[in-house]
Amino acid sequence: MEEQEPKGWSPYLAGGLAGLLLVCSVFLSGNYFGASTTFVRVAGTIEKVFVPDRVAQSEYFTRFAPAIDWQWMFVAGVFFGSLISAATSRSFRLQTVPHTWRERFGPSATKRGLVAYAGGTIAMFGARLADG
Amino acid sequence: MMTLAGFITGMAFGFLLQKARVIRYDKQLGALRLMDMTIVKFMLSTVIVGMVGVYLLHDLGLAELRFKPTVLGGNIIGGILFGIGWGLIGYCPATSVAAFGEGRTDALWGFLGMVTGAGLYAEAYPLMNRTVLTWGDLGMVTIPQLLGVNHWAVIVLFAAAGIFLFRWFERKGL
Numbered sequence: 001m002e003e004q005e006p007k008g009w010s011p012y013l014a015g016g017l018a019g020l021l022l023v024c025s026v027f028l029s030g031n032y033f034g035a036s037t038t039f040v041r042v043a044g045t046i047e048k049v050f051v052p053d054r055v056a057q058s059e060y061f062t063r064f065a066p067a068i069d070w071q072w073m074f075v076a077g078v079f080f081g082s083l084i085s086a087a088t089s090r091s092f093r094l095q096t097v098p099h100t101w102r103e104r105f106g107p108s109a110t111k112r113g114l115v116a117y118a119g120g121t122i123a124m125f126g127a128r129l130a131d132g
Numbered sequence: 133m134m135t136l137a138g139f140i141t142g143m144a145f146g147f148l149l150q151k152a153r154v155i156r157y158d159k160q161l162g163a164l165r166l167m168d169m170t171i172v173k174f175m176l177s178t179v180i181v182g183m184v185g186v187y188l189l190h191d192l193g194l195a196e197l198r199f200k201p202t203v204l205g206g207n208i209i210g211g212i213l214f215g216i217g218w219g220l221i222g223y224c225p226a227t228s229v230a231a232f233g234e235g236r237t238d239a240l241w242g243f244l245g246m247v248t249g250a251g252l253y254a255e256a257y258p259l260m261n262r263t264v265l266t267w268g269d270l271g272m273v274t275i276p277q278l279l280g281v282n283h284w285a286v287i288v289l290f291a292a293a294g295i296f297l298f299r300w301f302e303r304k305g306l
Contacts (some may be wrong), residue, residue: 012298014152015174018145019181025141026186026195029134033145035226036250043251059261060254070138077142078149078226082233085150094235098157098222101238113241116221120228120245121252123217127225128253129260130210131200 005091031070036127038075040064146230149174155230157222157238164219169306173298180291187283204268206260221245 008014025031044066048055055061086092096109105111149155154171162168189195218224221242223231228246231239253260276283 008153009148009151011152011154011170011173012177014148014154015177016181018148018174019178019185021141021144021148022178022182023185023189025137027189029137030196030198031138031141032198033141033226035224035229036246039225039246039250040254043247043254046247047251058254058257060257068135070134073135073138074142074145075226075229077139077144078146079229079233081143081146081148082150082155082230083146084143085147086234089151091150091153092235094237096237098236098238100158100161101222109238112238116223116238116242117245117248119217119220119222120242121217121249123214123221124225124246124249125253125256126210126213126215126217128210128250129264130207130214131203132210132214 005093006089008091029070031074033074034071035075035078036124036132037064038072039124040128041066041069041072145226146233149227149230150234155223155227155234155236157231157236160218160222160224160227167306169301173301176294176297180294183287183290187287199272199274201272202270203265204270205264205266208268209264217249 022033025033040060041064044055044058044061044064047061048066055066083092097107097112101112152170152174153159154174159168159170163171186195186197190197221228223239223242225246228239228242232243274283276286279286
């Protein structure tokens with residue numbers, strides 16, 4: 001049995017604070033929140049190692065060059081912010097298969113990993129197509 | 133300096149996401165199955181506060197609005213694909229990173245899938261640009277412009293509808 005984790009904050013409070021954070025960011029630096037463009041930059045960075053010519057000629061990687069910018073750092077920050085919050089509130093859990101997935105589809109980490117990988121691929125293709 | 137600001141803002145955002153427990157597969161699927169509205173409460177609260185604040189700054193001449201062109205072909209087909217993928221992975225782009233931060237290792241596979249999807253889209257972009265992205269291109273439009281009303285009318289209505297929805301969620305225990 002897992003150790004009972006402390007209850008989180010109200011989603012209205014945390015969501016409202018996230019809204020204030022966005023307003024401050026727009027006011028101070030003109031930056032809105034986003035994440036999906038960073039995945040394009042990461043893909044370009046990796047591809048550049050193997051096929052630099054292809055990346056250099058790509059229309060899309062010219063528009064979204066493989067570089068570290070505000071949003072890239074924002075996404076990196078999200079990882080550390082979540083890690084700090086989880087580690088300081090006894091809610092960090094190493095978990096390979098989520099609860100509700102396990103109940104429905106079983107404990108296989110490979111199965112879950114493959115579906116998460118495929119889902120991520122489709123979701124990101126769609127997100128970029130929708131320009132979001 | 134600019135990128136450091138991005139890092140700190142991201143940390144604060146990731147902190148809030150984790151505190152509200154909205155980055156879990158169980159919560160995200162709960163919302164998609166209309167059984168647990170926690171993430172909808174979080175997102176809609178952010179949107180309402182952000183909407184009021186950003187438009188206030190804009191009206192005071194203190195900030196620039198930034199929005200993207202509306203292309204119905206890309207928005208609708210991309211939206212459907214995103215929905216199918218989201219249902220499978222159970223994380224969205226930023227929450228996959230946050231979920232990995234709280235120890236959910238399946239989010240890493242999802243993250244790698246998303247990088248793959250971004251690379252595939254870069255390959256498909258020239259084709260999409262000739263086809264899907266030419267369908268229903270409305271250009272730079274906003275809802276207030278389309279309706280021909282003042283933006284505050286839309287903001288007030290949207291916020292009221294959001295609060296009404298919140299009350300309904302609480303009554304239904306969602």
